[in-house]
Amino acid sequence: MASFPTLSASAASLPRPHVRFGFRDHASSWGCFAENNGRCGGVLDARLRLRMRWRSPVRAKVGEADKDKGADLGLRVDQRKSLRRRLRLKPRLRVLRWWLRRLLSPRELAGDAAAAFRRAVRRVPLPAAASIVLGALLLLARLTVPKNAAREVAYSDLLAGLRAGAVTAVAFEEDSRRIYFSKAEEVGSGDEERETGTSATAAVKWPYYARRVPHDEGFLLGLMREGGVDYRSAPRPAGRLLVDMLTTLLTLWFSLLPMMWFIQRQMSAGGNADKRRRPRKQRVGFEDVQGVDEAKEELVEIVSCLRGSLNYKKLGARLPRGVLLAGPPGTGKTLLAKAVAGEAGIPFFPVSASEFVEMFVGRGAARVRDLFKEAKEAAPSIIFIDELDAVGGSRGRSFNDERDQTLNQLLTEMDGFDSDVKVIVMAATNRPKALDSALCRPGRFSRKVFVGVPDLEGRKKILAVHVREVPLEEESEIICDLVANLTPGLVGADLANIVNEAALLAARRGGDTVAREDIMDAIEREKYGVNGRQKSPDAERQGLTKLFPWLPKPGNKPPNPDDFQGLMGYHTLS
Numbered sequence: 001m002a003s004f005p006t007l008s009a010s011a012a013s014l015p016r017p018h019v020r021f022g023f024r025d026h027a028s029s030w031g032c033f034a035e036n037n038g039r040c041g042g043v044l045d046a047r048l049r050l051r052m053r054w055r056s057p058v059r060a061k062v063g064e065a066d067k068d069k070g071a072d073l074g075l076r077v078d079q080r081k082s083l084r085r086r087l088r089l090k091p092r093l094r095v096l097r098w099w100l101r102r103l104l105s106p107r108e109l110a111g112d113a114a115a116a117f118r119r120a121v122r123r124v125p126l127p128a129a130a131s132i133v134l135g136a137l138l139l140l141a142r143l144t145v146p147k148n149a150a151r152e153v154a155y156s157d158l159l160a161g162l163r164a165g166a167v168t169a170v171a172f173e174e175d176s177r178r179i180y181f182s183k184a185e186e187v188g189s190g191d192e193e194r195e196t197g198t199s200a201t202a203a204v205k206w207p208y209y210a211r212r213v214p215h216d217e218g219f220l221l222g223l224m225r226e227g228g229v230d231y232r233s234a235p236r237p238a239g240r241l242l243v244d245m246l247t248t249l250l251t252l253w254f255s256l257l258p259m260m261w262f263i264q265r266q267m268s269a270g271g272n273a274d275k276r277r278r279p280r281k282q283r284v285g286f287e288d289v290q291g292v293d294e295a296k297e298e299l300v301e302i303v304s305c306l307r308g309s310l311n312y313k314k315l316g317a318r319l320p321r322g323v324l325l326a327g328p329p330g331t332g333k334t335l336l337a338k339a340v341a342g343e344a345g346i347p348f349f350p351v352s353a354s355e356f357v358e359m360f361v362g363r364g365a366a367r368v369r370d371l372f373k374e375a376k377e378a379a380p381s382i383i384f385i386d387e388l389d390a391v392g393g394s395r396g397r398s399f400n401d402e403r404d405q406t407l408n409q410l411l412t413e414m415d416g417f418d419s420d421v422k423v424i425v426m427a428a429t430n431r432p433k434a435l436d437s438a439l440c441r442p443g444r445f446s447r448k449v450f451v452g453v454p455d456l457e458g459r460k461k462i463l464a465v466h467v468r469e470v471p472l473e474e475e476s477e478i479i480c481d482l483v484a485n486l487t488p489g490l491v492g493a494d495l496a497n498i499v500n501e502a503a504l505l506a507a508r509r510g511g512d513t514v515a516r517e518d519i520m521d522a523i524e525r526e527k528y529g530v531n532g533r534q535k536s537p538d539a540e541r542q543g544l545t546k547l548f549p550w551l552p553k554p555g556n557k558p559p560n561p562d563d564f565q566g567l568m569g570y571h572t573l574s
Ligand SMILES: Nc1ncnc2c1ncn2[C@@H]1O[C@H](COP(=O)(O)OP(=O)(O)OP(=O)(O)O)[C@@H](O)[C@H]1O
Pocket: 288, 289, 290, 291, 292, 327, 328, 329, 330, 331, 332, 333, 334, 335, 336, 386, 428, 429, 430, 462, 465, 491, 492, 493, 494, 496
């Protein structure tokens, strides 16, 4: 019979939750017990403990011990297995017993509950906590303040009582519309009160009350004077005052809650550590971006600088801080930026410029600051700002102070890079002319790359990328040639969509491969929209331009690539 010494790690030396292992000197009754020190999460901990135990080197020893034991007892292999299986039940039973003991021990249960409460309180946001506290106070006040014993009667009953001489005493409650009164049969209580002079408790002691009718006070006072009725003014009872105050406060608070939540969200957006931007590793490479060869060449150089394979420092050169990708939508600007990050193998921080557009002045700037801080911490890294024109438009054109501040912050951050910090800011825009000239000056977006509409060869290459994963009925080269010839003027995003549509059409008809007909249908869908074949494209366009006047009119030329030059004064690269 194998015997093991007791192995134990002191609870204090272990990180929380404290786990203590212990082994009895008998192999078959080994086990472990854990101390949670008042912390919850026991089920998970217990499972973890079980796993830890079975993976530990001690398990091997226990296994050996079991084997020895089985051999000693002269058991067959299957018998030994069943014995081991039975042995595995023991630790589970032990954990179960530990749990039961814990549940039945009021001290431990109280500790668990306190810990759970503390955790829950920490998680509750401030506005919700305030609502809960106010609600609890109101409930408490309602339960503890004695109910008003007075019965409500009609105002006319009060007048009738005064006229008949039945009303003996009247009290006007301050800051409210209630008029308390007592009749001849209840005169005792009124008199008692008069003697003691405890007017503060009038509302409780007076048996009736009526609601005051506006502008009738003069008549009421006249009646009381005529009848010689005792009348007075009484303060509201403190309890009711408290309940009313809390009710008003809670109503106001609830109506303000959405605004509070919105403000809190806005205020915490920049600085919250939980919302820190996580850099992404890109799996896109240059081979995934085709048809923009010259733009690619420019970016390959940057990748070489980042990787250190091009020693630019030797000649006193500096790494370009900013690279601006400009071109029509869907030409692959975002994809190129991802490819740069993927090829360089460095963290990539993609962000859309519209994320900086905030309601509160200063929040957008704070977000820019945070983004650059995180990128510097992760350097070498790439920041990619998509649709830069959303914040990078010329300053002073509008009264949007927040946007100008955000842009100023962006300019400052781009100036503030040390030449040693390898952070490259890439940005993409469809409207380079709209950008503020300060952004495009050398030292900021000093490298401008035009990503243009692909030509025939470019389209073939892009199609080849997208049909890689698609099972085609014919040779992919033939299909790429065919589609490229039929799609002049279309960009990478359109071509990717054609391939996807064709695959969807093939799936819809239940085919295993994508046929030429699917491709042709997909091209028509891309060019004219779904069911666009019935109408001539021009008629369709005319209809559309009537509805949406800003669409280009039929017969208009496609956008001129020169629009993307001019102001910026850079050359077309592809
Ligand atoms: N040159 C290309 N090579 C391969 N695929 C491309 C190319 N250009 C575009 N695509 C396809 O089109 C999709 C959209 O491209 P991307 O987002 O890069 O365009 P973009 O120029 O950034 O557009 P936008 O200016 O509207 O943001 C890509 O995910 C890719 O599938």
